[in-house]
Amino acid sequence: MASFQWPWQYEFPPFFTLQPNLETKKKQVAAWCDLVLAYHKHHKIFNLDVKESQSSPLFNNTKIDRKLSTDAIYSILEELRVKGNIEWTDKTRAQCLVMWRTPEEWGNLIYRWASGCGMTNTVCTLYELAHGDDTKREEFFGLDDWLLKRALRTLEKQRKAEIMSFGTSEGVKFF
Amino acid sequence: MDRFEWGNGNLLQGETQVKQQHGVRLHDGTDKTAFDRGIITLTSHRLIWTDSVQQTTLVTLPLSLVLYAEEVPAGRGKSPRVAFHLHPAPPNKPPGPVMMSAHSYIQLSFKEGGETEPKAIHAGIVGIERNLEKKWRDTDENISQAFEDLNKLMKKAKEMVDLSRTIANKIKDKQGSITEDETVQFKSYLLSLGIANPVTRETHGTGTKYHEELAKQLSDVLTKPIEESGGMMALSDVYCRINRARGMELLSPDDLVDACRQFEALRLPLRLRVFNSGVMVIELVSKGEEAIIRQTAELLNEKKTLSPDELSQSTGISILLAKGRLLAAEEAGQACRDESVEGIRFFPNLFLNPPTR
Numbered sequence: 001m002a003s004f005q006w007p008w009q010y011e012f013p014p015f016f017t018l019q020p021n022l023e024t025k026k027k028q029v030a031a032w033c034d035l036v037l038a039y040h041k042h043h044k045i046f047n048l049d050v051k052e053s054q055s056s057p058l059f060n061n062t063k064i065d066r067k068l069s070t071d072a073i074y075s076i077l078e079e080l081r082v083k084g085n086i087e088w089t090d091k092t093r094a095q096c097l098v099m100w101r102t103p104e105e106w107g108n109l110i111y112r113w114a115s116g117c118g119m120t121n122t123v124c125t126l127y128e129l130a131h132g133d134d135t136k137r138e139e140f141f142g143l144d145d146w147l148l149k150r151a152l153r154t155l156e157k158q159r160k161a162e163i164m165s166f167g168t169s170e171g172v173k174f175f
Numbered sequence: 176m177d178r179f180e181w182g183n184g185n186l187l188q189g190e191t192q193v194k195q196q197h198g199v200r201l202h203d204g205t206d207k208t209a210f211d212r213g214i215i216t217l218t219s220h221r222l223i224w225t226d227s228v229q230q231t232t233l234v235t236l237p238l239s240l241v242l243y244a245e246e247v248p249a250g251r252g253k254s255p256r257v258a259f260h261l262h263p264a265p266p267n268k269p270p271g272p273v274m275m276s277a278h279s280y281i282q283l284s285f286k287e288g289g290e291t292e293p294k295a296i297h298a299g300i301v302g303i304e305r306n307l308e309k310k311w312r313d314t315d316e317n318i319s320q321a322f323e324d325l326n327k328l329m330k331k332a333k334e335m336v337d338l339s340r341t342i343a344n345k346i347k348d349k350q351g352s353i354t355e356d357e358t359v360q361f362k363s364y365l366l367s368l369g370i371a372n373p374v375t376r377e378t379h380g381t382g383t384k385y386h387e388e389l390a391k392q393l394s395d396v397l398t399k400p401i402e403e404s405g406g407m408m409a410l411s412d413v414y415c416r417i418n419r420a421r422g423m424e425l426l427s428p429d430d431l432v433d434a435c436r437q438f439e440a441l442r443l444p445l446r447l448r449v450f451n452s453g454v455m456v457i458e459l460v461s462k463g464e465e466a467i468i469r470q471t472a473e474l475l476n477e478k479k480t481l482s483p484d485e486l487s488q489s490t491g492i493s494i495l496l497a498k499g500r501l502l503a504a505e506e507a508g509q510a511c512r513d514e515s516v517e518g519i520r521f522f523p524n525l526f527l528n529p530p531t532r
Contacts, residue, residue, distance in 0.1 A: 008525075009525075013515070014525075021505055021524075143456040
């Protein structure tokens with residue numbers, strides 16, 4: 001895996017101070033949102049623990065000795081929540097799910113692949129879908145189970161797929 | 176002994192007798208006095224010593240002067256005693272048997288027993304103290320209750336204001352069947368309640384005609400004094416000056432603030448500025464201000480980053496003024512801040528002017 005490319009803002013000390021000027025803050029928060037999603041996408045991580053994140057390189061640049069305050073982190077996560085990219089797992093807002101692509105976007109990607117390979121009207125297990133040889137090069141390779149299912153459910157709503165279970169494993173049929 | 180007063184045997188209004196004991200001698204400190212073989216009477220207000228023989232000879236001591244009472248260990252052949260430690264005599268104390276005493280305590284010796292009675296005196300004092308405490312508590316409760324009523328009134332007032340706001344909004348949306356006349360009348364009621372014209376979007380932004388006129392007036396009156404005091408004046412000073420000048424029809428603080436908020440919209444040469452600390456000032460909008468911001472931004476680009484201290488050094492202005500310029504630049508979008516344990520520092524606003532790769 002190639003190393004993650006930090007954006008120019010990451011080396012810019014003011015990036016780590018929540019700006020009071022509204023216009024400036026807008027740009028800053030937008031840049032942070034992009035960075036958070038890009039980081040999670042690169043490392044294929046689908047969740048975030050706020051406490052742990054404070055010391056992760058994402059919010060903490062030891063090279064310039066700057067890190068985001070908890071308040072700033074929550075501001076950014078709230079913006080992501082509004083955009084639909086994160087979801088809190090509980091009321092205390094200690095952890096959240098990270099969807100650098102929304103379930104709909106994932107659903108479309110998967111369906112495009114499925115119809116492109118002629119997988120329609122056949123069944124494949126969820127495991128094959130996310131971890132099989134055929135999908136190694138796909139972006140959705142390695143997708144967490146919960147997100148995979150959400151994605152497939154959006155396809156179900158469009159009648160493009162149907163989730164089925166066989167004993168202990170689950171599968172999906174594309175139409 | 177100089178705390179005692181001559182008495183006349185009459186009880187004070189509301190005074191009641193608590194205890195009496197015969198055979199008591201008064202001592203000034205530990206020294207015997209002539210007041211021997213007397214009757215000591217404890218009342219709700221005083222300690223009264225009456226001569227057993229000459230009932231007209233009577234001295235009294237207000238209980239308020241008694242600090243505390245204690246038993247004196249009895250010596251051989253001596254009668255049991257109780258000492259009363261006393262507060263200093265009040266300055267306008269009525270005349271008594273002794274003008275000046277070296278002691279701030281007296282002793283009572285009991286030839287016929289009753290030495291345990293002073294405990295009753297002590298209890299009497301405690302009882303009085305308790306009464307006083309109760310009075311204070313009652314007063315306190317009364318005041319709290321009165322404030323509760325005030326709180327209830329304020330709550331009702333808030334409901335009234337909310338109600339009139341709702342109606343004002345309805346008028347704005349022209350809902351309901353209200354005629355033109357009624358609308359005008361209602362608006363005037365609202366104004367008298369202190370709610371500005373509901374047709375304008377927010378009292379904050381656009382304000383009433385009154386505030387606009389007031390703003391123009393203020394600008395005429397204040398521009399020169401503010402110039403003379405260095406281009407900036409605290410709002411409290413402005414308030415005082417304006418009202419002193421007006422004499423009658425004084426301005427309320429709220430009206431002053433609302434009028435000042437109109438300066439920018441009316442393109443008047445003054446500005447209301449609120450610092451983070453909450454301090455409000457009126458300052459001149461000098462044509463130079465924009466130039467200074469531009470100058471600061473250029474310096475920032477050149478030096479890549481500046482702290483208030485660094486800017487003050489390179490331009491020869493005070494640190495406070497330097498910080499003000501950096502903050503002004505930030506407000507204008509020409510700078511952004513970096514807060515750390517080392518303090519505050521400013522950079523060119525790369526967020527709005529990203530570096531070209």
